[in-house]
């Protein structure tokens with residue numbers, strides 16, 4: 008049986024796995040040498056793909072992909088020599104900026120677009136949520152003036168895109184089997200009125216649709232066929248649609264037009280399915296990776312009170328609790344969505360409910376209220392899924408865990424599509440797993456789903472970086488060197504706060520010794536002949552009098568060996584042993600009743616047999632909760648390892664990481680005020696035009712306007728704000744400008760530090776010719792050592808010149824002076840330790856600071872930090888609103904004392920908090936002193952350090 012549809016399940020008529028494996032590997036070898044990817048996949052089909060197990064199939068693809076990668080790299084390096092072809096030309100960038108509002112292409116976007124426009128190549132692109140897949144198929148149409156046909160699974164998604172494109176003056180239409188005005192739209196398509204034609208897969212495969220598409224191909228110029236959410240065509244994907252399966256006919260209709268298949272997630276099996284079903288010819292396969300550095304992952308056990316749990320993520324403002332931005336709360340069951348909605352409403356919190364049991368019109372209504380910013384919380388089952396194009400969702404909360412990492416990744420992927428920091432918080436308990444397992448048994452897909460649930464358990468209980476866990480789960484070539492950051496997940500945040508000194512039972516590296524507990528548990532399993540579920544083993548360990556335990560078992564020498572620990576403790580140990588595969592799960596069936604029992608795995612047996620074997624590992628979340636806390640000495644000098652160096656690999660921040668950190672910077676009250684007014688203005692515009700607010704302008708655009716306060720169209724255009732197209736500026740710019748002009752009195756504008764320091768110079772700053780020369784060279788990209796050599800000066804003299812320039816108001820980034828955030832923290836802690844203050848650092852002696860810092864901290868780094876502190880103190884005393892240096896606040900990230908978790912947890916990063924508190928206190932005292940001298944009342948005084956605004960779009964995940 009040569010199977011055409013290799014992804015249809017396992018055939019009975021199979022060859023032996025070893026045979027299949029041999030063949031597949033052989034084929035891989037042959038493929039490396041002779042075959043295109045398409046041929047390779049077809050070849051694999053012929054050796055009865057369904058006879059391979061997952062591992063074998065993955066091996067095949069991994070081998071193949073590795074070879075492809077190597078040959079791709081080779082090709083790339085040869086291609087790069089013809090570099091004219093590789094880089095976008097000015098005409099591409101012009102269209103990109105005018106029509107889409109972006110200044111440059113993201114790396115894969117251009118690679119794909121170029122291959123379509125220049126080489127008519129088929130493409131399969133796996134790009135993480137928010138990467139910018141749509142540009143890949145929209146740009147070729149706009150650039151070439153020819154049609155792109157886009158096939159997408161959801162009408163609502165297509166409607167949104169059509170609306171958005173039309174708002175941006177890009178002509179687009181939608182054709183679906185259920186659409187009215189068909190004939191009129193079709194007539195307009197043939198009149199060449201549209202560049203983008205969105206169609207449903209059903210329309211495409213119907214007879215009528217087929218004919219229309221055929222004549223489009225014959226009569227019009229088509230540049231590309233795009234298949235969005237392409238994973239839907241694979242039954243191995245998580246959203247299989249039968250209508251997608253028929254999309255192979257696209258190659259019959261458009262034999263010479265390139266196809267681009269895009270999706271956010273695809274395993275090797277799904278990718279092969281896509282290539283096969285769509286009959287892609289020697290496709291270029293691109294993968295953006297799965298990293299979402301702007302997402303913060305946090306996992307908690309459910310508490311006794313839902314509202315108390317949710318409150319942890321809210322802020323209290325104007326007498327009400329609220330999340331800091333649009334929020335989705337996912338529940339496993341419909342009835343949970345009802346309950347949680349009710350709980351929120353009882354606390355006067357507005358929310359809408361969404362699940363598949365609601366009528367279509369109520370679902371549509373709920374969806375609309377959420378995406379149109381009328382209501383900011385939706386409590387939903389996972390039915391609220393694909394098609395949510397809202398870019399500014401700040402929180403995705405799971406009240407009840409997902410049943411797979413794939414599902415979790417998709418669900419949390421809805422957060423932060425605009426690239427801004429967003430939180431993904433899960434509350435779970437063991438009943439969630441039981442529920443998922445029950446549902447898996449009901450669906451008859453127990454084996455596959457059960458493995459996925461186990462992986463989810465591992466993710467929930469891991470004590471390592473969760474971001475790295477996700478990446479290692481999806482990425483075959485994942486390297487543990489992927490940079491983490493202190494705010495990428497709860498585990499990293501905890502590690503950042505140094506957990507090793509927080510619990511008595513942990514060793515210095517924060518690990519727990521599981522050996523004794525694991526041995527006891529496995530002995531219980533052995534005593535009960537590996538025939539029961541976890542509950543029964545716990546009864547044995549606890550020496551229970553339950554009638555379920557018979558006398559024979561009761562007489563076992565190990566009966567009751569776990570009496571001294573609680574049932575919850577043993578449950579947690581049981582789950583740990585399951586996740587770590589010391590226990591093996593056995594699915595059984597009695598009549599129609601499906602159940603699971605646990606036996607001892609090979610690893611479990613070898614552990615039991617070797618009395619010297621030890622299990623020392625990080626504690627799971629459940630275990631951590633039950634550990635005894637240990638008081639922390641407040642005077643401890645915590646030289647925290649920056650989380651980025653977790654694996655001992657110091658890595659510089661990636662651009663996106665930097666972006667996440669930059670968003671942590673608190674904003675001035677005036678900026679927030681204008682920003683909120685602009686949000687209102689946008690809401691009004693959206694409602695009158697009946698479109699989504701983000702189609703008018705993304706939040707980031709409004710924030711940029713609020714920060715820069717343009718007063719006329721030219722000033723607005725000159726800002727060249729990313730994501731604000733020419734069409735949007737001309738349509739909506741005037742309204743935003745009016746909002747700015749009506750609300751910002753001219754004299755209230757903030758001043759640059761340079762302006763302020765010119766009028767109010769810092770005492771004794773001499774801005775001589777030598778300093779000026781150095782500064783000019785420095786801004787012309789010469790390094791400190793280059794300048795020193797060229798001018799025959801000591802490097803420290805050059806650094807002094809640059810610091811003088813800073814005191815004179817010239818914006819210089821502290822990072823340009825070689826001061827990393829870690830070094831800065833260490834120096835600030837040292838200064839605070841010696842001077843009990845950071846607010847008046849004028850008289851700091853450098854040597855004592857140097858003496859208590861690690862040896863790698865240099866005098867020049869200390870001088871730089873002192874200069875920053877000196878300028879800040881000076882500005883704060885003047886009490887004039889100022890625009891920050893580009894990364895002036897960067898040196899202040901650790902001074903955000905308003906981190907809820909940092910403040911909430913006992914024994915938290917005490918040293919840092921002490922620094923923060925001291926700094927704030929001193930600052931307040933200084934201000935009060937000046938106030939008293941100048942007789943200025945509190946009300947008159949402009950606020951310098953701004954409060955974290957509740958509705959702030961950029962508020963950092965903590």
Ligand SMILES: Nc1ncnc2c1ncn2[C@@H]1O[C@H](COP(=O)(O)OP(=O)(O)OP(=O)(O)O)[C@@H](O)[C@H]1O
Nearest residue numbers: 109111112113135136137138139140141142271424
């Ligand atoms: N080259 C670019 N430069 C800057 N921003 C970009 C660029 N390309 C896309 N974006 C922005 O990225 C965001 C996400 O784009 P898009 O909706 O196309 O992503 P996506 O990959 O389709 O995500 P999803 O899987 O969530 O639908 C949008 O706000 C878009 O404006």
